[in-house]
Amino acid sequence: MADATILVLNGPNLNLLGVREPETYGRETLADIEELCLERAAALGLAIDFRQSNHEGQLVDWIQEARQTADGIVLNAGAYTHTSIAILDALRSADVPVIEVHLSNIFRREAYRHHSYVSEAAQGVICGFGSQGYTLALEAMTRILGPLDERD
Ligand code: DQA
Numbered sequence: 001m002a003d004a005t006i007l008v009l010n011g012p013n014l015n016l017l018g019v020r021e022p023e024t025y026g027r028e029t030l031a032d033i034e035e036l037c038l039e040r041a042a043a044l045g046l047a048i049d050f051r052q053s054n055h056e057g058q059l060v061d062w063i064q065e066a067r068q069t070a071d072g073i074v075l076n077a078g079a080y081t082h083t084s085i086a087i088l089d090a091l092r093s094a095d096v097p098v099i100e101v102h103l104s105n106i107f108r109r110e111a112y113r114h115h116s117y118v119s120e121a122a123q124g125v126i127c128g129f130g131s132q133g134y135t136l137a138l139e140a141m142t143r144i145l146g147p148l149d150e151r152d
Pocket of ligand 1: 102
């Protein structure tokens, strides 16, 4: 049986990880996080499709495609988390489980970061654990999808 494929989607400014506000987001780059995900995914029997875009419409297109190409979505939508009804609508029609991830603890930051549109479509939210949040999300996704030999 083929591995389940997880779309790990990253939104605006996450391409700047490592140099962007390291006191908030840490010193790891997005490439480091991709590497971390690939390692964990291999151990969990998942395939990873890891992407980043600064463009809302591009993220919407990829979420729409996930219906056909992925078994789950791990999403750090960056600032679009707090603004994008378009991303929420796309997630609602994706028909695969969604886990929301943030590197920082958005609830101890500015009030405008406390509301997430993504959360309305997410099975769960992991925030505040830095890059480890991504691997925690992959572990949670494995549980949600169930044992390999029982997947459709
Ligand atoms: C973020 C939190 C968002 O509020 C912010 O706009 C980001 C990154 C995080 O990973 O902590 O770009 O999603």
